[in-house]
Amino acid sequence: MYPILVLSITGIITLFLGFLKSKKVLLPATLFFVTLAFFANLYDWNKPGLYFNNMLQVNNFTILLSAVILLSAFLIIALTKGFIDDEHAQPAEYFAILQFSLVGAIMMTGFQNLIMLFIGVEILSVSMYVLTGSDKRNLRGNEAALKYFLMGSFATGIMLFGIAMLYGANYSFNIDAARTVVTQMVSTQHSSVYLYVGVTFLLIGLLFKVSAAPFHFWTPDVYEGAPTIFTTFMSTIVKTAGFAAIYRILEVSFSPIYSFWWVMVIIMTVLSLIISNVTAVSQGSFKRMLAFSSVSHAGYMLMAVVGLSNKSDDSIVFYSLAYSLATISAFGVLMAVSKEKLVDGRPDESIAVLNGLSKRNPFLAFILAISMLSLAGIPLTAGFWGKFYVFSDAAFRGHIWLLVVAILMSAVGIYYYFKPIIAAYMRESEGEAISLTPFYKIILGITTFGSILLGLFPDLLRSLM
Amino acid sequence: MEYLKNILSLPPIYYTFAILSVLTLFGALGTVMSRNPVHSVIYMIVTFFSLSAHYILLNAQFLAAVNIIVYAGAIMVLFLFVIMFLNMKQEAEEMKKEKIIYTAVITAVILGGILIIFLRRAEREPVNPLTYNSQSGMIEVLGRSLYGEYLLPFELISILLLVAMAGAVMLGKREAGERHF
Numbered sequence: 052m053y054p055i056l057v058l059s060i061t062g063i064i065t066l067f068l069g070f071l072k073s074k075k076v077l078l079p080a081t082l083f084f085v086t087l088a089f090f091a092n093l094y095d096w097n098k099p100g101l102y103f104n105n106m107l108q109v110n111n112f113t114i115l116l117s118a119v120i121l122l123s124a125f126l127i128i129a130l131t132k133g134f135i136d137d138e139h140a141q142p143a144e145y146f147a148i149l150q151f152s153l154v155g156a157i158m159m160t161g162f163q164n165l166i167m168l169f170i171g172v173e174i175l176s177v178s179m180y181v182l183t184g185s186d187k188r189n190l191r192g193n194e195a196a197l198k199y200f201l202m203g204s205f206a207t208g209i210m211l212f213g214i215a216m217l218y219g220a221n222y223s224f225n226i227d228a229a230r231t232v233v234t235q236m237v238s239t240q241h242s243s244v245y246l247y248v249g250v251t252f253l254l255i256g257l258l259f260k261v262s263a264a265p266f267h268f269w270t271p272d273v274y275e276g277a278p279t280i281f282t283t284f285m286s287t288i289v290k291t292a293g294f295a296a297i298y299r300i301l302e303v304s305f306s307p308i309y310s311f312w313w314v315m316v317i318i319m320t321v322l323s324l325i326i327s328n329v330t331a332v333s334q335g336s337f338k339r340m341l342a343f344s345s346v347s348h349a350g351y352m353l354m355a356v357v358g359l360s361n362k363s364d365d366s367i368v369f370y371s372l373a374y375s376l377a378t379i380s381a382f383g384v385l386m387a388v389s390k391e392k393l394v395d396g397r398p399d400e401s402i403a404v405l406n407g408l409s410k411r412n413p414f415l416a417f418i419l420a421i422s423m424l425s426l427a428g429i430p431l432t433a434g435f436w437g438k439f440y441v442f443s444d445a446a447f448r449g450h451i452w453l454l455v456v457a458i459l460m461s462a463v464g465i466y467y468y469f470k471p472i473i474a475a476y477m478r479e480s481e482g483e484a485i486s487l488t489p490f491y492k493i494i495l496g497i498t499t500f501g502s503i504l505l506g507l508f509p510d511l512l513r514s515l516m
Numbered sequence: 517m518e519y520l521k522n523i524l525s526l527p528p529i530y531y532t533f534a535i536l537s538v539l540t541l542f543g544a545l546g547t548v549m550s551r552n553p554v555h556s557v558i559y560m561i562v563t564f565f566s567l568s569a570h571y572i573l574l575n576a577q578f579l580a581a582v583n584i585i586v587y588a589g590a591i592m593v594l595f596l597f598v599i600m601f602l603n604m605k606q607e608a609e610e611m612k613k614e615k616i617i618y619t620a621v622i623t624a625v626i627l628g629g630i631l632i633i634f635l636r637r638a639e640r641e642p643v644n645p646l647t648y649n650s651q652s653g654m655i656e657v658l659g660r661s662l663y664g665e666y667l668l669p670f671e672l673i674s675i676l677l678l679v680a681m682a683g684a685v686m687l688g689k690r691e692a693g694e695r696h697f
Binding site for chain 2: 174
């Protein structure tokens with residue numbers, strides 16, 4: 052509950068800080084605000100409760116997910132370097148919108164009422180539409196923003212239709228009340244059409260937001276068109292918040308009608324895994340490859356949802372954290388390297404730009420290697436345990452053939468995740484050495500250290516729950 | 517004949533509903549199909565007004581008034597301004613992407629068909645006139661629930677509006693060296 056209040060207020064303060072002549076105060080201030088929200092979030096640890104007339108739920112699961120979101124946000128905001136390099140940037144607005152979008156993300160983790168879910172999704176989406184188009188001189192960015200906006204509005208409309216249908220079935224927006232109705236319905240063998248239509252449409256809307264196939268068509272274009280720093284934000288925080296919402300709504304309200312929705316979700320899982328991994332193989336752009344990789348990780352996280360075991364919530368938290376850390380390092384490296392070489396006035400974001408990185412900056416090459424290994428799910432990195440947990444969730448329900456598909460697709464994944472590593476270590480270098488600010492190094496060090504630490508001691512996080 | 521008799525014996529509110537629905541659909545189809553954008557806007561106003569009438573049938577008077585003021589009033593004027601500024605009348609191009617049209621039509625028909633089949637099977641309990649709160653759509657009841665039960669979402673909508681506003685200002689601000697459309 053507290054992070055929502057904190058971030059709403061600090062977001063407005065950040066807007067006013069934009070009046071100051073010096074833009075240097077914005078980055079430390081924003082980092083401080085997010086840290087404040089992080090600790091305000093932990094304040095409710097082990098104190099579960101419902102707030103504001105059953106609008107907001109706080110329990111350890113939502114606190115951990117919010118913590119993952121706020122931690123990723125802290126790391127990403129630290130990587131922006133306050134936008135001091137970019138003379139056209141408007142850091143005050145960017146940082147304020149980022150903080151407001153975090154409000155939306157935290158609402159999506161802690162909603163107890165579908166209205167809260169809807170407003171959370173909208174706050175997060177509207178912020179993302181704006182930030183996607185924030186680089187106004189980039190034509191592809193403009194296109195991406197418009198595309199994202201139009202498709203996202205459609206998805207929101209579909210989701211709202213689903214929520215309205217659910218209200219028709221349950222006479223309430225409360226997700227606990229929905230569970231009571233659903234349980235009753237199952238026990239009396241009486242089926243309500245509104246409920247089924249509602250669940251389907253709500254799921255479609257939410258799965259669009261986390262870019263699961265077949266609702267992933269916007270992902271590569273938008274991820275590529277958006278400024279890299281906001282792509283990072285989109286692929287970590289939006290995904291974590293989206294999966295929190297999907298998991299909570301399905302687990303709390305609709306686990307009694309598992310037999311209705313599992314087929315739908317499993318089809319989307321398999322499609323996400325196959326389409327994304329196969330397409331990612333042939334991508335020449337690193338950013339596009341990571342976009343398809345994010346679709347594939349949506350597929351892996353859906354496996355935890357399909358499993359719906361009593362450990363699924365831990366798996367979702369762990370997977371989001373592992374995926375966020377690795378993605379932030381990968382995009383961090385890309386941001387540092389790509390601005391060295393310009394193509395048509397834009398940073399070069401192809402895989403080839405990483406050639407010979409181990410000679411130009413061994414530290415960055417190491418970070419890249421660890422993040423790619425973690426995304427591929429190689430043992431001793433966090434990504435391995437993340438995959439291990441979601442696979443065991445899927446095995447819990449006996450979806451063995453789903454496991455077979457997922458393992459095959461992980462193998463395909465290893466192929467394309469190694470392409471940047473090969474480029475960095477085996478190819479000849481072209482450019483000069485890359486220098487980094489110490490702060491940037493520290494942040495990338497933290498993400499990589501986190502990936503390795505969780506890979507060696509996965510129980511550090513699991514034991515919390 | 518039986519069917520006709522059934523129809524004739526319906527209470528007048530059903531006739532009102534049927535007429536309004538036909539009017540709404542007519543307006544919506546006109547919006548999509550007319551070539552002249554100004555005609556589209558006028559059809560859209562028809563749709564908004566008949567939707568407002570639907571709201572009144574549902575005992576949501578406040579919503580009906582807001583719908584007319586905000587949509588038919590403010591947003592439609594905005595639409596007209598944009599159309600006048602862009603002067604699209606002459607450039608009404610033929611849509612060349614036939615494939616997309618066919619796909620869209622097929623998808624829409626399938627989705628609409630599924631929904632109609634499903635929702636025909638849906639059962640609703642009729643409203644009990646004895647327990648029904650006739651004030652439910654009135655501004656007082658609405659205000660109470662907005663400031664009572666739904667206080668938190670109501671307040672947080674202001675964040676949504678603030679984001680939209682800050683974003684619009686940020687994107688709309690003109691800068692040196694920017695492309696001009």
